Amino acid sequence: MANSDAGGPLVELRAVRKSFGDNLVLDDIDLAIAPGEAVVVAGPSGSGKSTMLRCINGLEEIDSGSVRFDGRPVDPRSKSIGPMRAEIGMVFQQFNLFPHKTVLENITLAPVKVKGIEPAAAQARARELLETVGIPEKAGASPADLSGGQQQRVAIARALAMDPKLMLFDEPTSALDPEMIREVLDVMRELARGGMTMVVVTHEMGFAREVCDRIVFIDDGRIVEQGPPAEFFAAAKSPRAREFVDKIIHH
């Protein structure tokens, strides 16, 4: 039986350590994420946010500790990693749409080839998702013909097409012009409202305050502080988090 149905966490990191060479990037990370929870991960650049996110779907191998998804260990070297990743959507800062495929093909490729869904059904679902993210008219377009905001919304639709149990976002709006940030955040807000379990690395503190259940603040590879956004913004306890909040709020 899947762990999340039994009331356990959907994601669980325990004493995770990870180095690149002699650069200790994740230092004893403990984190549990409940089904339906929306967590924002914040922290200075280079503090290990992306690395932590990538450990959750096995894009990075950890040195010690354990990572579990839905009760099962995440092991980048095992055969089960592919099917497990198929249950975890990931959205990248640089969108990473497949440039040799149309928008519709980007969304249907994995459902058809990984999950074995009928192409017609996958296409119908893809059109629905394009509707959801607000660009139904772009189904036949090439990614290169879309704005950054549109590309990121297609990337979200592509991840959602796999019906994931969890969505990971790594600075999804950091490569966007200001006027496009809103349209992507709106889609993410709707997702969170719909009960999607999400881990979002972002500097958008307005989004964090309004949408997430918990902020996890990372500094230098450690979780320094975590809590509901209201508490975090009003009264962060650690000096590093305070400093971070002040800098972001007064900009």
Next chain:
Amino acid sequence: MGALFDVLTDNFDELAGGLWVTLRLVGASFAIALVVGTLVAALRIAPSKWLQRLGGVYVETFRNVPLLVLLFISFAGLRRAGVPISNWAAGIGSLGLYTAAYVAEVLRSGVFAVSRGQIEAALSLGFSYGATLRRIVLPQAFRTVIAPLASITIAMIKNSAIVGVSLLALPDLLKEARIVQSRTFQTDEAFFWAAVGYLLITASATIAFRRLERRFAIRR
């Protein structure tokens, strides 16, 4: 002028037959070069040092041995070793495997032009490493190297002339032109028509690659 066309009409069957042999030689070699070149490129980027080395050995061997030597080895050498290889197999094999080394190198550069993010996007959707390579990386690599692949193909078409005049004695376009020349002593005319034949093939290949490029090249 009259003599020029007489040489063509008087020896049309030989020259056209030679053109046809060259076309088949080039077509089959191209297919081998693409398939083997893709496999070797896949070795070169495999997640194992040993496979990478194996691919490297292939490329260095076939790029650093003259085609003519390959032809000698594959035909005379193999036969002396008791392998009953036909002149067709030796010609197509040598030209194809030789060209594959260049295809592999160009494809490898195309693979490196595909961003790390593309691979991560595919992996995160649940594709295996192999499926990622096959569905995402290689199709993009091919699309970015259409122009250099065209140059390799043109070079291969011209290199095919070596096959006919080597000991393999395949009756290709250049071989037939030499036969016509030695029979009629109309050297300039015979080789003029051989040149026209090669130009026909290379020009068609160029046009085909231009079309491919217009249709498939990736805009980033």
